[in-house]
């Protein structure tokens with residue numbers, strides 16, 4: 001592969017921020033920018049982006065979802081790479097847009113084209129950018145939660161672990177049943193809160209059993225769910241998006257933590 | 262069988278509060294998942310076999326008419342009879358009239374999910390005959406007067422203690438002194454009770470795991486051997502099966518058997534695998550005088566022609582429910598009909614109707630673990646999403662959700678407006694949540710905060726923070 005492209009060398013990457021990062025945790029977006037720039041890419045953030053449409057898509061409203069998909073396709077048509085700090089939003093674009101837009105051949109072709117250019121952040125950093133996080137330090141033991149869409153729709157499992165293995169001081173503990181959902185599931189967690197509660201509790205027990213003091217994941221949705229429940233249960237585990245730790249930005253208050261302590 | 266699927270929410274809530282159920286489900290899940298994994302780790306290329314399974318079923322479904330006719334010809338050639346049942350009613354009537362003609366008093370039954378689907382036991386009993394379940398799990402729930410909660414382990418929701426209590430009450434008139442504690446004792450006792458029933462049965466009813474068109478055989482798989490006693494001892498054998506159980510030939514059946522054992526219980530092959538072809542021949546040492554196959558449609562041929570055809574590949578292995586975290590939380594009874602878990606959440610709405618099954622397609626996080634283990638690669642999450650789409654189109658989705666989504670969609674398609682409103686809202690919430698970093702309660706977020714805190718936004722949207730950052734850098 002061309003050495004120059006491999007290491008970024010000024011190639012432009014469009015960041016698909018995702019609506020949850022945009023609203024709840026911009027530091028994840030900055031971490032992504034930081035990591036991409038460190039790998040030599042130029043990062044742009046198209047202003048016309050909002051949401052990938054997944055909530056509508058998964059709720060059976062494919063008309064609304066298709067409208068948003070068309071907007072995303074238009075917004076990101078000019079970029080060589082589109083990178084999202086979320087397995088679930090990236091999977092919506094990569095694994096579902098082409099099918100969602102099957103009734104409009106032209107749009108479907110454009111969706112396929114976008115799918116080919118779209119990457120989940122961890123996979124992009126590990127496989128395209130060849131990033132190693134060797135100059136980052138994080139003292140502590142962490143548990144890593146695989147988000148279901150990233151894991152099963154995009155095959156993201158080793159990439160974040162490989163990146164984390166380069167971080168000085170970081171000790172990774174694997175949890176039991178690591179391929180089991182945390183109970184978030186988008187609107188599921190508010191439609192069926194009691195079932196979601198049992199699922200997230202099982203997950204938190206597995207996290208607790210690792211003895212890790214920090215929880216990392218590549219999807220903010222799962223993290224908001226797990227961190228929110230950890231706080232409710234009074235569990236002393238701090239939660240970050242994996243990009244924040246890789247970018248050395250874990251001095252930010254963790255998810256759900258206040259500014260003044 | 263009557264459906265209680267519309268009560269999903271209340272049933273799920275009750276199930277979540279049942280500590281015995283939790284114990285039973287936890288043990289079952291760990292057992293099933295671990296055993297399956299071990300057995301496929303031993304198998305050279307399980308995924309290739311899954312792909313073959315998928316192809317075999319797809320091919321059969323595409324030519325179902327051909328294979329159904331071939332199957333019927335072969336059954337008749339072997340001396341048996343094929344009956345076609347369009348719906349539950351016809352299936353019940355057919356079975357009851359065969360039993361009547363045989364002058365039956367006692368009917369033994371091996372586990373059949375299609376039998377549950379059409380409510381065969383109730384029909385037999387209403388006709389004045391006795392129906393006895395011979396699968397241990399089915400026998401237990403028959404004593405408990407409950408429907409099955411799992412398609413291969415019908416009594417999986419029962420703890421050993423509960424089973425011991427049931428046997429004490431039914432076998433020993435509640436005499437506490439005669440209560441049994443250990444599993445082997447319980448099994449022995451059930452065996453002794455059932456042996457008498459086997460020997461005195463007039464008709465035996467089984468399901469069929471596969472129907473082989475090439476030979477007109479049915480394939481029966483059990484771990485207890487009860488299906489064999491059920492079909493060989495009585496004078497009449499009735500096998501009842503859905504039309505999707507067909508496979509072209511014995512090679513195909515073999516491939517699917519290898520998938521079934523491993524996916525269901527982690528066995529290379531179940532303990533008893535039997536091919537039944539026709540009634541007893543003159544030189545057979547045993548077997549029934551009559552062999553009937555009742556083929557049930559009950560909505561299946563309609564599925565052949567719509568987007569849910571993939572679901573007809575199902576070989577009823579139960580792997581999807583064993584790997585489903587929702588099933589693990591609420592158990593099979595919450596789903597309210599014969600088929601629970603992911604496969605049930607697709608099938609029940611299709612069989613019972615969308616109207617009275619509104620929760621089933623929605624009570625799922627679409628995490629895809631079911632698809633990753635399904636031996637015939639049924640895209641269960643996609644099918645559930647399709648059903649949500651149907652609900653939406655038929656306006657069965659709550660109006661607040663439908664309009665809410667559309668409104669939000671319109672809003673999200675106006676980026677400037679969206680970013681402006683988001684900036685204001687996030688600014689406010691960020692300020693309110695700045696000190697604690699989270700909310701215990703928040704207007705309009707009650708469903709979220711009922712079980713967990715809501716982490717507070719950091720205070721700026723990424724979009725506005727990013728524009729500000731760029732302006733600073735330009736200077």
Ligand code: SF4
Pocket residue numbers: 524574575576577578579580581582604631634635636637638639
């Ligand atoms: S849907 Fe697949 S995993 Fe579930 S019971 Fe059917 S064949 Fe087994």
